[in-house]
Amino acid sequence: GDQVKQSPSALSLQEGTNSALRCNFSIATTTVQWFLQNPRGSLMNLFYLVPGTKENGRLKSTFNSKESYSTLHIRDAQLEDSGTYFCAADTGGADRLTFGKGTQLIIQP
Amino acid sequence: AQTIHQWPVAEIKAVGSPLSLGCTIKGKSSPNLYWYWQATGGTLQQLFYSITVGQVESVVQLNLSASRPKDDQFILSTEKLLLSHSGFYLCAWSPDRGRAEQFFGPGTRLTVL
Numbered sequence: 001g002d003q004v005k006q007s008p009s010a011l012s013l014q015e016g017t018n019s020a021l022r023c024n025f026s027i028a029t030t031t032v033q034w035f036l037q038n039p040r041g042s043l044m045n046l047f048y049l050v051p052g053t054k055e056n057g058r059l060k061s062t063f064n065s066k067e068s069y070s071t072l073h074i075r076d077a078q079l080e081d082s083g084t085y086f087c088a089a090d091t092g093g094a095d096r097l098t099f100g101k102g103t104q105l106i107i108q109p
Numbered sequence: 110a111q112t113i114h115q116w117p118v119a120e121i122k123a124v125g126s127p128l129s130l131g132c133t134i135k136g137k138s139s140p141n142l143y144w145y146w147q148a149t150g151g152t153l154q155q156l157f158y159s160i161t162v163g164q165v166e167s168v169v170q171l172n173l174s175a176s177r178p179k180d181d182q183f184i185l186s187t188e189k190l191l192l193s194h195s196g197f198y199l200c201a202w203s204p205d206r207g208r209a210e211q212f213f214g215p216g217t218r219l220t221v222l
Contacts, residue, residue: 035213040215041147041197042213042215042216043199045213096155099152
């Protein structure tokens with residue numbers, strides 16, 4: 001099965017609303033990264049997390065290592081938030097990142 | 110500030126032809142370097158990583174090879190392309206072994222016909 005399960009796989013939101021994306025891990029995870037991939041393919045770093053919570057503008061992310069999950073909250077969604085969000089788990093060792101399958105987010109005006 | 114550059118931006122190649130993709134990082138000495146592959150609409154899969162010049166470890170076998178000829182350069186290649194090699198190739202770097210945050214280049218889109 002998938003070692004990093006990301007949900008939902010797709011989401012459509014109205015501008016101005018809030019959303020939550022989630023990743024569940026079935027492997028021991030030391031750190032988590034969240035990325036946004038734009039339509040051209042570039043990956044933008046959103047968060048790098050050890051266990052705990054970080055906030056950046058309208059984005060907030062939590063990594064709970066004891067319960068093996070991470071969440072990404074988007075507040076007051078804007079059109080430019082559209083894209084595919086990936087979480088990636090670092091399981092230690094050779095700095096290997098294991099990616100989830102992504103959440104395709106569409107923000108509608 | 111560190112910058113990562115990948116070349117070419119896109120390639121269209123025939124099955125059975127050779128391939129060489131490049132990645133250069135500037136502004137950081139001795140980075141860890143990584144190659145990832147992404148099928149269209151799919152997730153990212155790590156292919157290779159390198160922690161130093163001349164040393165490359167394979168993560169997934171896809172009939173590809175990688176080399177690190179210089180501290181700031183990482184090359185992905187094959188002598189014979191397969192249809193299954195089509196996709197998006199991303200190079201990434203991280204500062205050092207103790208900190209695993211990875212930063213990605215702009216990618217190369219490969220179409221094999």
